[in-house]
Structure formats: structure tokens, C-alpha cells
Amino acid sequence: MSNLIFPMRLRCVISCFLLLTTGIPAYGQQTLEVTRPADSTQTIPVHISGLTGQAASAVKFDLEIQGFDVVEEENAQYLVRGTSQGNVEGRLIHKGSGETLISKSYKGGSLRMQAHAFSDEIVLTTTGIGGIASTLIAFKADPGKAKEVYVSDYDGYNAVQVTQDNTIAAAPQWVPGQKQLVYTSYLRNNPDIYIHNLLTGERRIIARYSGSNISPSVSPDGKKVAMILSKEGSPDLFVANIDGSNLVQLTQTRESESSPCWSPDGTQICFVSRMSGRPALYTISPTGGPLRNIRTAGISNPTEPCWSPDGKTIAFTALMKGFNICTVPAEGGTAEVLVGGEDPSWAPNSRTLIFTSRRENKRVLSLLDVPTKRVKDVHQLSMSCSQPSWAR
Amino acid sequence: MGNQLRRPTYIILISNMKVATFNQIMVLGLLVVLVATGCVNKRREGVTPLPGREPGIVGSQGPNEAMPPREASGGGRLGSDSGVEGSNLPVNEEGNIANAPLPLFENRPVDYETFEEHTVYFDFDSSVVNTTEVWKIRAVADYLQNAPGNDLVIEGHCDERGTEEYNRALGERRAQAVREFLSNLGISPARIRTMSYGEDDPAVEGTTEAAYAKNRRAVFGLLFPAQE
Numbered sequence: 001m002s003n004l005i006f007p008m009r010l011r012c013v014i015s016c017f018l019l020l021t022t023g024i025p026a027y028g029q030q031t032l033e034v035t036r037p038a039d040s041t042q043t044i045p046v047h048i049s050g051l052t053g054q055a056a057s058a059v060k061f062d063l064e065i066q067g068f069d070v071v072e073e074e075n076a077q078y079l080v081r082g083t084s085q086g087n088v089e090g091r092l093i094h095k096g097s098g099e100t101l102i103s104k105s106y107k108g109g110s111l112r113m114q115a116h117a118f119s120d121e122i123v124l125t126t127t128g129i130g131g132i133a134s135t136l137i138a139f140k141a142d143p144g145k146a147k148e149v150y151v152s153d154y155d156g157y158n159a160v161q162v163t164q165d166n167t168i169a170a171a172p173q174w175v176p177g178q179k180q181l182v183y184t185s186y187l188r189n190n191p192d193i194y195i196h197n198l199l200t201g202e203r204r205i206i207a208r209y210s211g212s213n214i215s216p217s218v219s220p221d222g223k224k225v226a227m228i229l230s231k232e233g234s235p236d237l238f239v240a241n242i243d244g245s246n247l248v249q250l251t252q253t254r255e256s257e258s259s260p261c262w263s264p265d266g267t268q269i270c271f272v273s274r275m276s277g278r279p280a281l282y283t284i285s286p287t288g289g290p291l292r293n294i295r296t297a298g299i300s301n302p303t304e305p306c307w308s309p310d311g312k313t314i315a316f317t318a319l320m321k322g323f324n325i326c327t328v329p330a331e332g333g334t335a336e337v338l339v340g341g342e343d344p345s346w347a348p349n350s351r352t353l354i355f356t357s358r359r360e361n362k363r364v365l366s367l368l369d370v371p372t373k374r375v376k377d378v379h380q381l382s383m384s385c386s387q388p389s390w391a392r
Numbered sequence: 393m394g395n396q397l398r399r400p401t402y403i404i405l406i407s408n409m410k411v412a413t414f415n416q417i418m419v420l421g422l423l424v425v426l427v428a429t430g431c432v433n434k435r436r437e438g439v440t441p442l443p444g445r446e447p448g449i450v451g452s453q454g455p456n457e458a459m460p461p462r463e464a465s466g467g468g469r470l471g472s473d474s475g476v477e478g479s480n481l482p483v484n485e486e487g488n489i490a491n492a493p494l495p496l497f498e499n500r501p502v503d504y505e506t507f508e509e510h511t512v513y514f515d516f517d518s519s520v521v522n523t524t525e526v527w528k529i530r531a532v533a534d535y536l537q538n539a540p541g542n543d544l545v546i547e548g549h550c551d552e553r554g555t556e557e558y559n560r561a562l563g564e565r566r567a568q569a570v571r572e573f574l575s576n577l578g579i580s581p582a583r584i585r586t587m588s589y590g591e592d593d594p595a596v597e598g599t600t601e602a603a604y605a606k607n608r609r610a611v612f613g614l615l616f617p618a619q620e
Contacts, residue, residue: 147592168589168592168593170556170557170560170590170592171556171557171560184560186589189498190494190587191560191587191588208494209491209494210491210492210493210494210496210497210585210586211491211564211568211585211586211587212560212561212563212564212586212587212588214557214560214561214564214588215557215560215561228557228560228561230491230561230564230565230568230586230588231490231491232482232484232488232490232491233483233484233486233488233489233490233491233568233572234486234488234565234568235561235564235565235568252484252485252486252488253486254486254487254488255519255565256519256561256562256564256565257561258557258558258560258561258562259555259557259558259561272558278517279558303554303555303557303558304555304556304557304558317555319517319553319554319555319558323555342555342556343555343556386556387556387557
């Protein structure tokens with residue numbers, strides 16, 4: 001993954017965005033040459049001091065999962081200095097040159113959210129890529145007998161239960177750019193697809209056909225939804241408007257299709273089909289047309305694909321001996337096993353994945369930094385959790 | 393979209409030709425077994441199976457074409473040449489039988505006990521109806537033939553060795569395979585509802601082969617007339 005040096009104008013736009021989200025004036029941003037590692041598989045050593053409690057643990061977690069090593073001062077390339085008495089104040093210093101790259105005081109929101117804003121700033125300044133510490137995830141969890149949809153911070157904090165259907169609610173996916181989810185719920189004694197506005201609490205059914213209505217995935221522009229419907233006698237890929245109207249059937253096979261996801265430019269839907277006798281990845285245009293097989297050379301039985309926001313990579317689960325998180329170039333090619341686990345979802349940075357791990361008696365969500373292969377469990381969630389979806 | 397249909401002229405890349413050959417060998421072997429045991433020749437009086445489809449042989453063979461986009465509310469050939477009474481559900485070129493509308497099945501009491509011993513079990517990662525399970529489906533068909541006011545729901549399930557949405561689709565394909573089998577035995581597919589629970593509702597907890605085998609199943613529920 002290349003490290004881009006953001007032009008000055010874009011830095012101003014990003015600074016203004018952060019201003020709006022953190023509510024404090026931005027200062028201290030100069031045009032600086034910052035040494036970035038040429039290779040994102042190399043970790044960046046930082047030393048953290050001054051921060052305490054939740055702020056300290058949040059910043060440490062955020063940085064460690066994004067390719068940083070928290071080390072002793074003498075081994076650090078950058079120094080993170082801050083205080084968190086009442087609110088977070090932080091500085092980032094380039095140790096070699098002694099220059100202060102960030103000097104900010106944060107207010108508004110919680111101490112954790114301020115700490116996340118600070119670590120986002122650190123990541124952006126040192127790598128040129130936006131940080132993910134302030135993002136949200138949706139997932140399925142087992143609070144008891146039922147399975148419900150939840151939303152939380154990407155690190156599992158501040159979890160909110162979205163459904164109280166007391167049955168099975170599954171496979172949540174975000175409507176891109178909006179605080180809305182689509183998911184399947186068995187509330188009305190059938191797997192139906194809902195769209196749920198998290199701000200108003202309103203939800204509507206967008207697919208309730210005879211058979212199973214499952215695996216919804218919303219297009220990048222938020223206007224269309226891909227789904228697997230079995231109404232025509234076999235689980236097939238369909239596309240409709242986001243309100244469920246204008247339903248169009250895209251596949252018609254003797255075997256099942258499953259798990260659609262969209263390319264970030266909205267021109268293709270990637271999905272799994274067993275039409276060849278075992279699961280394989282295919283793409284098709286949302287307006288219909290020829291199928292294209294996405295080769296995953298070296299890896300068999302790909303399922304549950306997820307297309308990276310930068311369009312370059314498809315992450316998926318291979319059903320081999322156990323489950324394995326894999327990636328393949330989006331046009332197909334040689335696939336690579338990253339780590340044991342299933343059901344990956346890309347962060348907006350196209351670098352971090354969240355996925356599910358099965359443990360002895362429950363499932364847990366885990367985060368993977370793809371270039372460094374570092375994994376961190378989302379320990380904060382104590383329930384059995386699976387099917388994570390990262391908000392874009 | 394309107395009424396425009398695009399002529400299908402696509403070529404599907406089949407990623408693993410060895411699998412297709414293996415499937416053909418398995419299908420031939422199964423055919424030999426069925427003919428030898430006489431299963432193929434057992435037909436109900438007056439019922440013709442859907443053309444090209446023998447009970448017990450269900451699987452993917454041959455190229456599967458991408459469907460040209462069309463309105464999903466109609467189209468396809470009617471299954472009227474099947475001799476099945478009362479079925480006017482569209483059957484597409486692949487042999488998939490469309491589902492009857494959901495409202496026909498709503499608000500109806502379900503009895504899972506009548507067919508408790510007739511749960512159909514499947515092989516790993518498969519929706520093929522095994523010959524060992526056929527007697528159960530025949531028994532359900534016999535019952536339904538004599539109970540015209542009742543209908544059926546088939547619920548498909550999986551063991552946990554697939555990913556969750558993959559399993560949700562596979563469970564549905566299992567339920568629909570059993571529905572097709574019943575249709576071939578003369579039960580109108582309009583009487584049969586399907587749904588899938590994927591791996592979310594196992595019959596047996598555990599990580600042993602025995603537990604997994606008990607979870608790969610299609611469960612029958614007898615539907616009574618709708619209550620007001």
C-alpha cells in the first residue's frame with residue numbers, strides 16, 4: 001500500500017473536517033516533510049507519555065492496530081505526549097528533528113472519543129492515510145437465546161443493541177455514508193430483509209418474499225441493495241432499489257448463490273456461487289450481463305467476500321481445514337491466506353479488517369492489520385459476536 | 393427495464409473442471425445404484441416427474457447461464473406438463489420452481505411432531521437428497537395426498553462448518569431440494585413453504601462429527617388451515 005503525501009489543500013480540508021468533529025480550533029499544522037516508511041509492512045515506533053486511563057489505553061490500542069509499535073523513548077521515531085485530566089490535550093513530536101507536528105486540545109464528546117480523534121490525527125500526520133479510531137461497526141451478538149444486531153465503536157466500546165426482536169437478527173450491513181443498517185430478521189416468522197434508521201429508530205421491510213430473503217448489501221451510492229432471495233426456487237442474486245422496489249433477478253442457477261458485496265465504484269457485485277459444484281467468487285454488473293469468475297489461485301472454497309474501499313482487494317473466507325481470512329486482487333489472481341478466521345469486513349482505510357474468530361465456547365470479533373499481520377481481539381465485547389460490518 | 397430481454401450469449405467460466413468431471417462420475421454412479429435398486433422405476437400412478445429430472449438425482453450439471461434482467465413478477469414456463477395438479481407456479485429453464493406467495497402460509501398453526509421422525513439429513517456442504525432419506529419424503533408425500541387441507545413448511549439447517557451467510561443460503565437450497573422432490577412425487581409445490589435457519593438453530597450442540605451430522609437437516613412442519 002502506497003503512502004501518499006497529502007497536498008496542502010487536502011490537509012486543510014481534513015483539518016476543517018476534524019475541526020467540525022472535535023469542536024476546537026486547529027492549529028500547529030505547517031507544511032512539513034515527514035519521514036514515512038516506504039513499506040507499510042514496517043511498523044512505526046512511537047513512545048506515549050502523559051496520557052492516563054481510558055485516553056491512554058485508547059490511543060495505544062488505536063495505534064497498535066494501525067501499524068505502530070509502542071516502545072521506549074530511545075527506540076521511538078515519534079513521541080506522543082499528552083494529558084487527559086478532564087479533556088485530552090496532545091502533541092506529536094518527530095524525535096529526530098524535534099519538530100512538533102501536532103499540538104491540540106480536544107473537547108466535546110467523551111474522553112475516549114477525544115483520544116480517538118487524537119490518534120486519528122497521529123495516523124494521518126505520520127502516514128498520510130486517515131485513521132479509523134472514530135469509526136463504527138455493526139455485528140450480530142448472542143445476548144441470550146436470541147441473536148440481535150448491535151452497533152459499537154470499532155473497538156467494541158459503547159455497544160448499543162439495535163434490534164429487540166427476540167428471535168434471530170443477522171448479517172447487518174451499513175448503508176454507506178449513512179447511519180442506517182440493512183439486515184435479516186426472523187421477527188415475522190420468516191427471514192425478511194429490513195432497513196433500519198439508527199437515528200430515528202424507524203425501520204421497514206424491503207424484502208419479504210416467500211422463501212428466504214437474506215444477505216443484503218447496499219451499493220456505494222446508497223441507492224440499490226443486492227440480496228439473496230429464494231423466491232424463484234433457489235437462492236439467487238437479486239438487486240432492487242433501496243426501498244425494495246424494481247426487483248431484478250441477476251442469477252438463475254441450480255445451486256445457491258450467497259453473500260453479495262459491491263465494488264466501491266458501484267459497477268460490479270461480487271458474490272459466491274456453487275454453480276460449478278463448489279463455492280467460487282463471481283462478479284456481475286448490477287444491471288445484469290455475463291458472469292465473471294474471480295480466480296483465487298491456491299485457495300479453494302472462497303465465501304463471504306468483501307471489496308476494499310480502494311477497489312484493489314477482495315477479502316474473503318476460505319473453507320479449508322477450518323476458516324481462513326484471505327485476500328485476492330480484485331481482478332482475480334493469486335490469493336493469500338492472512339490469518340485463521342471468517343467473515344472479514346474492510347475498514348475505510350482499506351488496510352484493517354475486522355473478522356470473526358471461533359473460540360472454545362463463543363465467537364469473538366478480531367481486528368487485523370493486513371500489512372503487518374497484527375491481530376487484536378475486540379475484548380470489550382463479552383457476548384458471543386460475529387458477522388461484523390465496518391461502517392464506510 | 394420494461395419488457396426488454398437481452399439474449400443470453402454468455403460463457404460462464406467454470407473454475408475447476410476436475411470438480412465437474414467428479415460430479416459426473418458421482419451422478420453416473422448414483423444412477424447405476426438407483427437403477428439397480430429399482431428406485432428409478434417406482435412411480436406413483438398418473439404422475440409424471442418433471443422432464444429431465446429423476447428423483448434422487450439433484451445436482452449442478454452443465455453450464456448455468458446468467459439470467460438476463462427481467463421483472464421478477466412473472467415469466468418462465470408453467471410447469472403444466474408435470475401433470476401436477478393445481479400448480480401454476482413458474483418453472484424456469486433450470487428446473488427451479490418458484491415459491492407460492494407468503495400470505496398463503498401466514499397465520500397457520502405449525503405441528504412439528506407429525507413428521508418428527510422424517511427429518512431429512514444431508515451430507516456436508518451438499519443439498520443433494522440422499523437415497524437413504526427418500527422414504528421419509530415419500531411418507532410425507534403420502535400424508536399430504538390424504539390431507540388436502542394441510543400444507544407444509546420445510547426448514548433447512550446446516551452444521552457450523554460453513555460461514556454464516558453461505559450456510560443460510562445452503563439451508564434454503566436444502567429445503568428447496570426436498571420441496572422439488574415432493575413436487576416430483578405429485579405434491580403441488582404451491583403447498584410447500586421453505587425457509588432457512590443456516591447454522592443458527594442446531595439440533596445438537598457440539599463439535600463432533602455426530603453432532604454435525606444431526607444438524608445438516610431439513611425439518612418438516614405440518615401447516616393447518618389459517619386461523620383468523
